[in-house]
Amino acid sequence: MGKVIALANQKGGVGKTTSAINLAASLAILEYKVLIIDADPQANATSGTGFDIRAVKTSIYECLTEEINPRNIILNSETEGLDIIPSHIDLVGSEIEMLDQPNREYMLKKVTEQVKDDYDFVLIDCSPSLGLITVNALTAADSVIIPVQCEYFALEGLGKLLNTIKIIQNRLNTSLEIEGFLLTMYDARLRLSNQVVDEVRKHFQSMVFDTIVQRNIKLGESPSYGKPVVMYDANSKGAVNYLNLARELLQKNNKTRIPNEDKVAN
DSSP states (O other), X not given: OOEEEEEOOSSTTSSHXXXXXXXXXXXXXXXXXXXXXXXXXXXXXXXXXXXXXGGOOSOHHHHHHSOOOGGGXXXXXXXXTEEEEOOOGGGGGHHHHHTTSXXXXXXXXXXXXXXXGGOSEXXXXXXXXXXXXXXXXXXXXXXXXXXXXXXXXXXXXXXXXXXXXXXXXXXXXXXXXXXXXXXXXXXXXXXXXHHHHHHHHHHHGXXXXXXXXXXXXXXXXXXXXXXXXXXXXXXXXXXXXXHHHHXXXXXXXXXXXXXXXXXXXX
């Protein structure tokens, strides 16, 4: 049975989609079968894995509103072992359509239940909000990864997200865990970046991933080519960071044991 992990933060531009795509691709490179569920109407995870969103006819929107079998719309990416359930701009309207539905918070869980046995990991890329779709993602997930950018407003809004997670743990999904806080957009040359790292580690301690994702030109370029960075430039700093993150996630979930000295250097 696959583990369902949501990547969530209501703050935009923190690296949710970048992390979803590249963590998924890194896990696939390490020979795990991975599915991305693109739960963001912007559909950046869909385009970032090589698909033309204008050509997407059926998406997660239809799975939620018309109960279409998600297996029928899964797309196979160029990265072996990495599949995606695409998104579409229509998803914007789904929250209104879901409002009157019974058990509206569990609609995405119905989707994941149908496919998670086919994969080792299911990663849900959430939109930058705490709306009903994100609540659905957290209700469906076994755990959540929270990307935090190494910038001035990094901790702003985290309290609201953690409060939402706590409410969901109490009322909708008692087994939901925080997989970890992922520090992104790190620039070692900036004192501010180091201050944010220190602050996040001080507040959340062992809940913070050891791996830090550094600012990297290749990470920014790869989506325009429809490729994860590990397929675009496997030697880039971004590719190395996300491979390390994948290995750390596997160790954390007792999927593999890799001695620290064997890890690729960040």
